[in-house]
Amino acid sequence: xxxxxxxxxxxxxxxxxxxxxxxxxxxxxxxxxxxxxxxxxxxxxxxxxxxxxxxxxxxxxxxxxxxxxxxxxxxxxxxxxxxxxxxxxxxxxxxxxxxxxxxxxxxxxxxxxxxxxxxxxxxxxxxxxxxxxxxxxxxxxxxxxxxxxxxxxxxxxxxxxxxxxxxxxxxxxxxxxxxxxxxxxxxxxxxxxxxxxxxxxxxxxxxxxxxxxxxxxxxxxxxxxxxxxxxxxxxxxxxxxxxxxxxxxxxxxxxxxxxxxxxxxxxxxxxxxxxxxxxxxxxxxxxxxxxxxxxxxxxxxxxxxxxxxxxxxxxxxxxxxxxxxxxxxxxxxxxxxxxxxxxxxxxxxxxxxxxxxxxxxxxxxxxxxxxxxxxxxxxx
Amino acid sequence: xxxxxxxxxxxxxxxxxxxxxxxxxxxxxxxxxxxxxxxxxxxxxxxxxxxxxxxxxxxxxxxxxxxxxxxxxxxxxxxxxxxxxxxxxxxxxxxxxxxxxxxxxxxxxxxxxxxxxxxxxxxxxxxxxxxxxxxxxxxxxxxxxxxxxxxxxxxxxxxxxxxxxxxxxxxxxxxxxxxxxxxxxxxxxxxxxxxxxxxxxxxxxxxxxxxxxxxxxxxxxxxxxxxxxxxxxxxxxxxxxxxxxxxxxxxxxxxxxxxxxxxxxxxxxxxxxxxxxxxxxxxxxxxxxxxxxxxxxxxxxxxxxxxxxxxxxxxxxxxxxxxxxxxxxxxxxxxxxxxxxxxxxxxxxxxxxxxxxxxxxxxxxxxxx
Ligand SMILES: [Zn+2]
Numbered sequence: 001x002x003x004x005x006x007x008x009x010x011x012x013x014x015x016x017x018x019x020x021x022x023x024x025x026x027x028x029x030x031x032x033x034x035x036x037x038x039x040x041x042x043x044x045x046x047x048x049x050x051x052x053x054x055x056x057x058x059x060x061x062x063x064x065x066x067x068x069x070x071x072x073x074x075x076x077x078x079x080x081x082x083x084x085x086x087x088x089x090x091x092x093x094x095x096x097x098x099x100x101x102x103x104x105x106x107x108x109x110x111x112x113x114x115x116x117x118x119x120x121x122x123x124x125x126x127x128x129x130x131x132x133x134x135x136x137x138x139x140x141x142x143x144x145x146x147x148x149x150x151x152x153x154x155x156x157x158x159x160x161x162x163x164x165x166x167x168x169x170x171x172x173x174x175x176x177x178x179x180x181x182x183x184x185x186x187x188x189x190x191x192x193x194x195x196x197x198x199x200x201x202x203x204x205x206x207x208x209x210x211x212x213x214x215x216x217x218x219x220x221x222x223x224x225x226x227x228x229x230x231x232x233x234x235x236x237x238x239x240x241x242x243x244x245x246x247x248x249x250x251x252x253x254x255x256x257x258x259x260x261x262x263x264x265x266x267x268x269x270x271x272x273x274x275x276x277x278x279x280x281x282x283x284x285x286x287x288x289x290x291x292x293x294x295x296x297x298x299x300x301x302x303x304x305x306x307x308x309x310x311x312x313x314x315x316x317x318x319x320x321x322x323x324x325x326x327x328x329x330x331x332x333x334x335x336x337x338x339x340x341x342x343x344x345x346x347x348x349x350x351x352x353x354x355x356x357x358x359x360x361x362x363x364x365x366x367x368x369x370x371x372x373x374x375x376x377x378x379x380x
Numbered sequence: 381x382x383x384x385x386x387x388x389x390x391x392x393x394x395x396x397x398x399x400x401x402x403x404x405x406x407x408x409x410x411x412x413x414x415x416x417x418x419x420x421x422x423x424x425x426x427x428x429x430x431x432x433x434x435x436x437x438x439x440x441x442x443x444x445x446x447x448x449x450x451x452x453x454x455x456x457x458x459x460x461x462x463x464x465x466x467x468x469x470x471x472x473x474x475x476x477x478x479x480x481x482x483x484x485x486x487x488x489x490x491x492x493x494x495x496x497x498x499x500x501x502x503x504x505x506x507x508x509x510x511x512x513x514x515x516x517x518x519x520x521x522x523x524x525x526x527x528x529x530x531x532x533x534x535x536x537x538x539x540x541x542x543x544x545x546x547x548x549x550x551x552x553x554x555x556x557x558x559x560x561x562x563x564x565x566x567x568x569x570x571x572x573x574x575x576x577x578x579x580x581x582x583x584x585x586x587x588x589x590x591x592x593x594x595x596x597x598x599x600x601x602x603x604x605x606x607x608x609x610x611x612x613x614x615x616x617x618x619x620x621x622x623x624x625x626x627x628x629x630x631x632x633x634x635x636x637x638x639x640x641x642x643x644x645x646x647x648x649x650x651x652x653x654x655x656x657x658x659x660x661x662x663x664x665x666x667x668x669x670x671x672x673x674x675x676x677x678x679x680x681x682x683x684x685x686x687x688x689x690x691x692x693x694x695x696x697x698x699x700x701x702x703x704x705x706x707x708x709x710x711x712x713x714x715x716x717x718x719x720x721x722x723x724x725x726x727x728x729x730x731x732x733x734x735x736x737x738x739x740x741x742x743x744x745x746x747x748x749x
Binding site for chain 2: 022024036038039040041042043044045046047049056059060061063067068070071072075086090093097098138139140141142143190319322323326327330354355356357358359
């Protein structure tokens with residue numbers, strides 16, 4: 001017996017470690033409610049601080065192996081990134097305008113290359129924005145970081161986009177996998193290198209039929225939230241299960257139907273909000289007609305509406321209230337709840353590989369986030 | 381190393397020194413260390429193989445899940461973290477660090493963000509209302525006419541897509557039209573590069589394109605009763621050409637749309653507010669240009685000794701009374717009744733010769749037949 005134990009055995013693999021999210025809904029609600037209000041008061045400029053606060057909340061309540069992550073980015077960095085991006089984009093927009101006027105003269109699709117140029121810029125922005133967020137992510141006193149080139153990524157994204165068009169969208173899983181592989185192979189946690197191992201074929205097998213179902217759903221549009229919810233859930237599961245950091249493997253068990261409820265709740269809220277808003281608008285107009293002497297019939301209605309200042313103020317206040325509510329609803333369900341549900345499905349295998357990682361890597365600037373803001377592109 | 385003072389000498393065991401357990405990450409590796417923390421005249425933490433002290437004034441709170449105090453130290457490695465889960469002990473540490481919340485976004489800081497944002501928004505509004513119109517006026521003369529013509533050529537391509545290529549060129553009508561345009565062009569101070577055409581479409585309108593071309597639509601011709609009515613409208617379009625209004629509006633609307641787009645950012649649902657502001661701003665600028673083109677037309681008609689009221693009558697015949705139908709703040713033109721009133725006020729009895737003979741007028745009316 002004792003002789004057997006003499007041979008060194010590899011240590012048994014540790015059990016899978018869950019990822020937990022403990023953020024309180026009430027706390028998040030207060031954060032986004034206040035944030036939406038401040039965003040309106042500042043005519044949108046608070047967005048940099050709100051985005052930061054939301055990320056801080058989501059990160060710090062996300063714990064892996066019992067230790068919570070931390071987001072170290074700040075709103076001011078996003079603002080500076082935005083200003084720099086604007087300083088670069090404004091001359092480009094101007095040049096774009098002049099060149100497109102010159103190009104239109106020769107008719108046809110002369111200005112198409114310029115649109116392609118903006119697409120490339122958008123892809124660059126997506127890469128650099130991911131890099132900014134990753135370098136602001138800290139777990140156990142060590143940060144994530146990213147190298148690689150935003151332009152090299154943009155080049156790959158463009159070639160894949162061309163392939164996507166040529167195959168009428170069927171190349172989608174291969175494009176996703178290739179681009180994610182580039183992003184992940186240039187991502188690191190300390191001295192641990194990332195990778196992406198999900199098979200595009202695996203995704204294709206699960207979503208190929210959507211390619212046929214979407215035309216049907218455009219007619220039977222109440223099915224669209226199911227289709228979209230299914231697609232997002234499958235995509236999340238596939239993406240998460242493909243993530244690697246050294247020997248650490250992620251696995252997600254997200255059910256394909258896990259997000260249906262959230263999308264329907266958002267739709268329900270929208271219907272309710274619009275119903276309330278229209279009832280309110282109608283009520284205000286009726287009250288104004290009754291007590292303000294504004295006649296709502298006849299040809300002078302529009303002019304009378306425009307000249308009734310209290311009525312206009314009431315309408316604008318209603319509009320502001322519905323915008324606030326919509327922004328709170330969207331962030332609550334589509335950001336926080338999706339985050340919580342997706343994370344609850346994740347577990348980590350091979351956590352022993354991160355037992356002793358050395359810190360490495362530098363911070364990246366928020367320029368990419370600024371471009372993403374200026375060009376209206378979103379990426380994860 | 382990145383750690384703070386590592387001196388062993390300073391270990392005064394003052395009576396109020398307290399201690400407790402904490403979790404420590406040194407910021408150099410992700411090793412999770414359980415350490416004993418002693419709060420003496422500095423924060424001292426000790427593990428089996430580590431000894432670190434953090435001065436209280438350098439300690440800052442960082443994000444932590446509820447129920448945990450997580451701090452960093454300015455003079456230590458930037459990502460070194462100490463986590464205390466015992467709330468009583470955490471409170472004791474917080475009491476000793478008087479600058480622990482210095483990095484926090486305080487109410488004052490939020491107020492400053494609001495203040496600066498409002499200042500930025502105000503400056504954008506000032507830019508849109510005053511600087512952009514000024515810049516459009518000053519930049520327009522600097523744009524080479526060749527480039528303006530390119531803009532016009534691009535517009536002609538779109539125009540042909542909308543109206544087809546149905547230019548009218550009845551021989552007598554064409555001669556009358558050329559005579560009328562020539563008669564107006566000289567007092568307007570425009571050179572001979574001005575090109576004009578009649579398009580065959582029932583829409584009653586006329587418009588100028590960048591680079592010196594303008595079009596009269598036969599629908600308007602059909603509604604006109606005499607040459608002075610058409611002459612006034614053409615003089616108005618010449619005013620647009622003289623002021624290079626198309627180019628000015630492209631510059632103005634591009635600039636103001638871009639600036640307004642900087643506001644509101646990603647607020648869902650704010651698109652309506654952005655759209656409304658853009659519409660109001662561009663409509664107001666357009667009304668101003670129309671007003672100036674009317675002034676120019678009045679001036680040209682005065683120089684020719686012809687009455688100004690007829691063009692107002694023609695426009696009124698086409699649109700009817702507008703005030704009841706639309707919001708004046710969104711209108712791209714001044715209300716027709718106001719324009720008519722102005723042209724009547726400026727009206728003078730004819731002192732110059734008629735611009736077209738009765739025969740030429742008949743030929744012009746029939747240019748598209
Ligand atoms: Zn006009």
